[in-house]
Amino acid sequence: MSAVNILKFGISSPGDTSPLAELKRAGYDPSQILAVIGKTEGNGCVNDFSRTLAAVAWEPLIPKDAITIFSGGTEGVLSPHVTFVVREAGGANTGLVAAVTRTRAFKPHEIGTRTQAAGVADEVGRVLDRPGFGDAKLVLVKCPLLTSAKIDAIKVQGRVPLTTDTYESMALSRYACAVGIEAALTYIKDKDDRHSDSVLDSLDNKDSPIWSDYASCSSGAELEDCHILVLGTSPVPGKIRAISSTMRDAIDATPILTALETIRQEGGEVLQVFAKAEADPSGAIRGRRHTMSTDSDIHGTRHARAAVGGLIAGLTGDTQIYVSGGAEGQGPPGGGSLCVVYRVP
Amino acid sequence: MSAVNILKFGISSPGDTSPLAELKRAGYDPSQILAVIGKTEGNGCVNDFSRTLAAVAWEPLIPKDAITIFSGGTEGVLSPHVTFVVREAGGANTGLVAAVTRTRAFKPHEIGTRTQAAGVADEVGRVLDRPGFGDAKLVLVKCPLLTSAKIDAIKVQGRVPLTTDTYESMALSRYACAVGIEAALTYIKDKDDRHSDSVLDSLDNKDSPIWSDYASCSSGAELEDCHILVLGTSPVPGKIRAISSTMRDAIDATPILTALETIRQEGGEVLQVFAKAEADPSGAIRGRRHTMSTDSDIHGTRHARAAVGGLIAGLTGDTQIYVSGGAEGQGPPGGGSLCVVYRVP
Amino acid sequence: MSAVNILKFGISSPGDTSPLAELKRAGYDPSQILAVIGKTEGNGCVNDFSRTLAAVAWEPLIPKDAITIFSGGTEGVLSPHVTFVVREAGGANTGLVAAVTRTRAFKPHEIGTRTQAAGVADEVGRVLDRPGFGDAKLVLVKCPLLTSAKIDAIKVQGRVPLTTDTYESMALSRYACAVGIEAALTYIKDKDDRHSDSVLDSLDNKDSPIWSDYASCSSGAELEDCHILVLGTSPVPGKIRAISSTMRDAIDATPILTALETIRQEGGEVLQVFAKAEADPSGAIRGRRHTMSTDSDIHGTRHARAAVGGLIAGLTGDTQIYVSGGAEGQGPPGGGSLCVVYRVP
Amino acid sequence: MSAVNILKFGISSPGDTSPLAELKRAGYDPSQILAVIGKTEGNGCVNDFSRTLAAVAWEPLIPKDAITIFSGGTEGVLSPHVTFVVREAGGANTGLVAAVTRTRAFKPHEIGTRTQAAGVADEVGRVLDRPGFGDAKLVLVKCPLLTSAKIDAIKVQGRVPLTTDTYESMALSRYACAVGIEAALTYIKDKDDRHSDSVLDSLDNKDSPIWSDYASCSSGAELEDCHILVLGTSPVPGKIRAISSTMRDAIDATPILTALETIRQEGGEVLQVFAKAEADPSGAIRGRRHTMSTDSDIHGTRHARAAVGGLIAGLTGDTQIYVSGGAEGQGPPGGGSLCVVYRVP
CATH class of the missing domain: 3.30.1330.170 (Cyanuric acid hydrolase/Barbiturase, RU A)
Known part of the structure; x- marks a missing residue:
């Protein structure tokens, strides 16, 4: 810490x-x-x-x-x-505290599963349990994905891969991390293992997706473990502050405008914005069709980053912002978690 | 009219x-x-x-x-x-008036040239000259492009095509139309042919690009002439109004926010937003590098539409907006023309 | 017929x-x-x-x-x-006979299922049963896919879609058709419903994929039923002939070279080549890694068409050939069905 | 050497x-x-x-x-x-000899110009002039390109960039290298500077494109100089041999088949194939339209590599081959240079 x-x-x-x-x-x-x-x-x-x-x-x-x-x-x-x-x-x-940690490397067949979620939950829980953490503001995770070679390795073992689509494996891995983060936050709240276990169980229950407004997960082929950063407030406030919020859909400007107004009132300046974005899985935003999931030339994560990046950059006047695509479990369906870190004089 | x-x-x-x-x-x-x-x-x-x-x-x-x-x-x-x-x-x-017209079909070697620009200028000028037009608010043009077949046809004639890049031909065609629109608006102002001719001349002068804040041009393979719509105010105001403005870069939220504030004060509701967007040709926005022109998987026009669309949709709460990519001559470099049509009670 | x-x-x-x-x-x-x-x-x-x-x-x-x-x-x-x-x-x-038919329109939740396969099997079986058909040489099918709107419609009904990935739905629809074609061909062989039913059953058994060397299926958003063309030989040979074969992988030139040699020997000329192509689902061709399934910019079907198209065009000297991507059940995994129609003097 | x-x-x-x-x-x-x-x-x-x-x-x-x-x-x-x-x-x-060399780093405004071509010509000429080189079989070059930042740097200097299209700069750089290679080979033939100078002059003469069947050039953002490899035969033949040839278009299987037949007759085995590929700039192959230059989702170089790679892999049974896209000056328009290195027992 x-x-x-x-x-x-x-x-x-x-x-x-x-x-x-x-x-x-x-x-x-x-x-x-x-x-x-x-x-x-x-x-x-x-x-x-x-x-x-x-x-x-x-x-x-x-x-x-x-x-x-x-x-x-x-x-x-x-x-x-x-x-x-x-x-x-x-x-x-x-005023701002942070800790970083790593899970163990996950085997190909573990990616996207409860095992990965539990591994992330353990690490995040361990961090949050440390003295010196006030409120968690953002849990940022980088997690692995499945390549063709890994999918084949799973099959060779006689196992059925969660997916044979390498792009989809990115989403499954992100979701497992997000569920792990939510489980850890649930545990921290009441220290009741049954509650956090039930969050982890939800990974396999497609009918009741859950999400954490504090989760921001990104997958990649460049690692096999999960890299985890937890940002929070220190028990004693300082000059660096953070506002955690949620975009309820990809055009939800309100939480950004609200955060910017708070910062303006406190005379602060934005240090960084961390946002998640995704193509609404329903195929529509506020009842109007989008085409991010039927565009076979550009994946939905690319569309979503461009759109939400355009909105936040327009509102902050800053294009060096962290907007990441694929918000499964990291905000409500079609929306995404948002964290604005700023400094007051 | x-x-x-x-x-x-x-x-x-x-x-x-x-x-x-x-x-x-x-x-x-x-x-x-x-x-x-x-x-x-x-x-x-x-x-x-x-x-x-x-x-x-x-x-x-x-x-x-x-x-x-x-x-x-x-x-x-x-x-x-x-x-x-x-x-x-x-x-x-x-309160809102409109007229539509078409140029003649352009031959492949005319696309992107002063001939096309002059053709557009003539038609737009003719429309604007009619009685019943107050101020022009937006000139929307659909114009042709060069396919491989058309480029080859130009070569077969012994001519040198303006470009052998089909995607680039879209930009050249849009720019010719924008110059034509600016020439027509210049003519309307002082009815001095020398002034509008000098605007047309600028087409071949790469060192002094010009632009019109009222131009919105889009190219396509589906036509050979130019389709032109001119929107303007009627001399007597009515309940439908339009605000023409310019985004000075792709993250310039101010003209949109200003227009929306005006509409709010008048108790109006937005009927449609027409915006142009482009990848800043300098490779940077407000001094910070963008990657729209070095991404060989997605063309810059697609990037620009996504970003500016995200911004305007976020501010208006509406995703059914007309955001078109490629703003050569349709606003300052990296920016784009903007027209908001609204109705007051 | x-x-x-x-x-x-x-x-x-x-x-x-x-x-x-x-x-x-x-x-x-x-x-x-x-x-x-x-x-x-x-x-x-x-x-x-x-x-x-x-x-x-x-x-x-x-x-x-x-x-x-x-x-x-x-x-x-x-x-x-x-x-x-x-x-x-x-x-x-x-020498060449053909018949065309259509299934009924399939509801979104039926796409990719045994219902679709059985519908195709019925129609193909009906055609093959007609007098005047010698050997089936090719069954060409155009079939529907799932758009975002259709996936949402399935969910609204309280059903779980086979996939929420619109691109993947194309593969599921093609596979259902291919299984239907194989079921029909099985039925024609011995007129034993149990055998053809067992082929249809295999649709839901991922461990034992089956395929037909006579199937060529292509999906699209432009239709809701299946369009079916059956090509075969007439009982009495004529001047138009067809060779059905199978590429065992995407670089298998042998069946093409063999067919071309037969045609050369008969003094014939190729009228058309119909080939299916796919990214080998194992991620490798003859043990060497390919990248068609990990390229998030270009879908595997596009890669496969380009490669197999290049091979067949090079061997035939003709680029106006029918090469279709996505060969699930239309040849062995990673390969694809091949049919060369030619005319002898 | x-x-x-x-x-x-x-x-x-x-x-x-x-x-x-x-x-x-x-x-x-x-x-x-x-x-x-x-x-x-x-x-x-x-x-x-x-x-x-x-x-x-x-x-x-x-x-x-x-x-x-x-x-x-x-x-x-x-x-x-x-x-x-x-x-x-x-x-x-x-039997096979090689030498490698590098040019100096080129400034952004030199990329694609006679300066780059002359720099490559000098280096290649120096290598070929060394004793111990029999015939040149292949000159492989890696060369720089223009990024947005480099284009902007050129403009800041008050110069007009050869192109403002980063993708097109790759072609200009490859062509400059190819012209340099041809100039060097011309010089080696008769040691007459006027002849090689006239080859270099042709860079600026779009009406008379020239090419070298021995050139294979590839551009990238990862370097600023040119990396050059010259492969040739040793004066005394050995067990490793090379056949240089040219594909006259992207479906020209003949030179590959001919080379493979020669190798078969000599009892040899292919060590590597080096081929260049491009979208025919005329928009057609053997009079039939291709769509590689009008596909705004996939660049022509990607299409060309896929197609020619499919053909050569199919004929050799080997997918680990060097097929590079963009053959400006590296074979006739629409075709590309070809070099097969093999070993005899």
């Missing part, structure tokens, strides 16, 4: 690590890095090697127990960048 | 003409249709046959001198729909 | 019906058309409106009981064209 | 360097590597970071003066792999 600051910098390509120099100029040492969270310019889907390139470039430069979370896809106006979560020197209270 | 009303309805597919029945239920006869303007769900690029399908379906159902303008691409949250521009029965003043 | 000829002509766009004039010049009347089979230049996936445009253009021009089968996707070297199956005037024996 | 061997191995992802271990098992030391030539699974276009990832992974593992050439795009049946060009230990003659 550390008091942290948030800084972000543009990148000229996925492998660009020049922000490290900018971080140093801002007075931070690489050893203070807890997490590097990036938006890179691949398709954000299965064969997005921009994420891998970024991970390969950054991992040697950060502490061994720090994590990377690279989310592909800067559709529309979104601008490639990295966000650093850095420990404040001397442990000075900033 | 006719006093007109604006109505819009969702479509279930590009060939869906059921809005005709809805129009009738709203009290209008098909003979009153001046224009059918649609957003269809193709890629909005060269091989977008959703536009052609819509044109084939609608053209037999509307008056011979009415026009169709189908713009492909409902990326992100945008919802496929058609907008009718209909003559008000009995010539009752609505 | 009719003795038929096969003619093909290029098209300049999906809505181009000028081949009708060419057919007339070749001495045939439109009333002789049994089927118009086309390759159009859309993406061949869910939102391929080139197929719909072609169907809308052709259906008014052909006899009421004739059928259209438009398969989208002319990736790589493939050239858009239509193939006519026409009744020979005066019933003169050509 | 070194006697070389050619070995190839599959890769599980662009960053997979496990073939190094396979190379060692085959008896070679990494210090013997002259070049690593790979096909990686990106889109092969501007934002293909699979090439960069591969370069980042391999460059630390190979000698400082060795080069990497990664060509993106394994469409259709093509299988990701790397090909090693390795010095034979002890200088034993293999």
Whole structure:
């Protein structure tokens, strides 16, 4: 558990690590890095090697127990960048605390299952249980997916893969993480294992989907475990604050406008926005048909990032924002979790 | 020149003409249709046959001198729909007037040239010169493009095509129309041919691009002439009004917010928003890199529509809006023209 | 059952019906058309409106009981064209016979199910049972798919859709048809309902996929029933012949080379090639990884058409061939059915 | 100038360097590597970071003066792999010789110009002039492209970029290299500078395109200089041989069949095939329309690789082949250079 600051910098390509120099100029040492969270310019889907390139470039430069979370896809106006979560020197209270952790590597047949959800729940629960955490504001996870090779490996074992569609495996993995996050938050509330177990059970019950407004999960081929960042408030408020909210659909400007108004009233400035976006699974938004799920040229996650990115960038005037596609369990169907981190004077 | 009303309805597919029945239920006869303007769900690029399908379906159902303008691409949250521009029965003043016209068919080697621009200028000028037009608010044009077959036809004639890139030909055609529109508006202002000619001359002068905030042009393979709709205010104000403005870049929310505030103050409701969007040709928005022009999987026009569509839909709460991609000459570089039509009680 | 000829002509766009004039010049009347089979230049996936445009253009021009089968996707070297199956005037024996039929329209929840398979089996069985059919050489089917709207309609009824992925629904629909075709062919062999029923049962048994080397199925949003064409030899051989075979994987040149050698020896010329292609579901071809199923920018059916189209066009020297993507049950996994129709002097 | 061997191995992802271990098992030391030539699974276009990832992974593992050439795009049946060009230990003659070199880094405004062509010509000429080279069989080049940032940098300097289309810049860069290669080969023939200069001059003369059947050029964002590999025969024949030829269009199977027949007669086995492919710029192949240049969802280079890859893989039975898209100046329009390297017993 550390008091942290948030800084972000543009990148000229996925492998660009020049922000490290900018971080140093801002007075931070690489050893203070807890997490590097990036938006890179691949398709954000299965064969997005921009994420891998970024991970390969950054991992040697950060502490061994720090994590990377690279989310592909800067559709529309979104601008490639990295966000650093850095420990404040001397442990000075900033108001914002964070912790990072990793699950074990998951075997191909575990991806998208209760095993993955439980693994994430355990790690998130462990973090939230630590003293020094006020309220959880955002749980950001990077999780694995199924490639053709992994699907084949599952079949070779005589098992039936959850899906044979590599793109769909990304959604299943995200959903498992989101359920795990919700289970952990449920557990923290009342410390009753039965309640959090019942959340985990819901993974296999398609009729009653659940979600967490604090979850933001992104899958990729560049890892086999889950990288987890938990952001929260410190028990004693400070100058860095966070507003967690939920977009109820992809055109729901209200929570953003409300957050921006709060920040304006407090004289603050936005440090970063973290938002999830998805194509409404009903095929419509407020009763009007969208075409994100029938467009066989562009996957729905790309459409959703572009649209929600356009909205949030327009409202904040900032294109270096973290908008991630595929919000299964990370907000209501068609909507997505939203977290705005800001600093007051 | 006719006093007109604006109505819009969702479509279930590009060939869906059921809005005709809805129009009738709203009290209008098909003979009153001046224009059918649609957003269809193709890629909005060269091989977008959703536009052609819509044109084939609608053209037999509307008056011979009415026009169709189908713009492909409902990326992100945008919802496929058609907008009718209909003559008000009995010539009752609505406050909004419109006229439609067509240029002659352009030969392949004329597309994107001063010839096309001058043809558009002539037609638009003729319309604007008619009595009964107050201020022009929007000139909407559907224009042709170059297919491989047309490029080859140009070469066979021993001519050098303006471009051998079919997608780029869409931009050249849109720009020629926009220059034509600006030339016509310049002429209307002072009736000095030298001024409007100098606007047309600028087509070949890449160093001094010009633009019209009233132009909205969309190209397609489904026609060889230009279909032109001019919307304006009637000399005597009525209950239907229009605000013309300009987004200075793709995240410029201000003109939309300002228009919506004006409409709110007048107690009005939005009938339709017409917006143009493009990938900033500098490769950056407000100094921050975008990736719309280096994404070889999705063309920039698709990215731009998704982003600007997300912003406007979020602010209006409406996904059935006309957002068209490729704003060459239709607003400042990286920005685009904007026209909001609304009705007051 | 009719003795038929096969003619093909290029098209300049999906809505181009000028081949009708060419057919007339070749001495045939439109009333002789049994089927118009086309390759159009859309993406061949869910939102391929080139197929719909072609169907809308052709259906008014052909006899009421004739059928259209438009398969989208002319990736790589493939050239858009239509193939006519026409009744020979005066019933003169050509050696090739054909019949066309349609199933009833299927409800959304029936798509991909045993109900659809049984419906196809019934129709194909009825055709094959008619006197005048020698051997079946090819059963070509156009079948429906699930759009977002249809998936939602299924959910509204309280049913669980077979899939919520519109692209995947195309594969399920093709497979149901292929199983239906195999069931019909099984029935014709021994007239034992138990055997053909057991084929139909296999639809729900993922562990034992079955296939028919005579099946070629293509799905689309442009229809709700199945359009079926059965091609076979007449009991008395004639000058038009057909070789049915199977590509065992997407690089299996042998059956094509073998067929071409037979035709060469008989002094014949190829009239048309009908081939199915797919991304090997194992993720590898002859043990070497392919990337068709992990490419989130281009669907596997598009990749497969391009590759197999390149091979067959290279061997025949002809790019106006019918290569269709998605060969579930239409050849062994990763391979596809192949039928070469040719004429001898 | 070194006697070389050619070995190839599959890769599980662009960053997979496990073939190094396979190379060692085959008896070679990494210090013997002259070049690593790979096909990686990106889109092969501007934002293909699979090439960069591969370069980042391999460059630390190979000698400082060795080069990497990664060509993106394994469409259709093509299988990701790397090909090693390795010095034979002890200088034993293999029959095949190779040399690698690099030009200086080119400034953005030099890309696609005579300056780049001349730089390539100089380097290739220097290599071919060395003693020990019999006939040149293939000149493989990896060259830079223009990103949005580079185009903007050119404009900022007050220069007019050759193109503002990043994808088109890839073609211009490839063509400049091909012209440079042809100039070098012309110079080697008669050592007359005027002749090679006139080849270079042709770069700016669009009316008389020239080409080299020995050129194979691929562009990417991962480098700023040109990486050059020249393969040739040694003056004394050995067991490794190469056949250089040209596909006259994308369905021209003859040169492949002819080469394979020669190899069969010599009892040899194919080590690697190097082929270039492109969408015929006329929009047709043998008079029949293709749609590779009007498909706004998939770039022509991707289509061409898939089709030609399908043909060559079908004929050789091997999917680990080097098929590269965009053959400007690397074979006749619509065709491409072809080089088959094989070993006899």
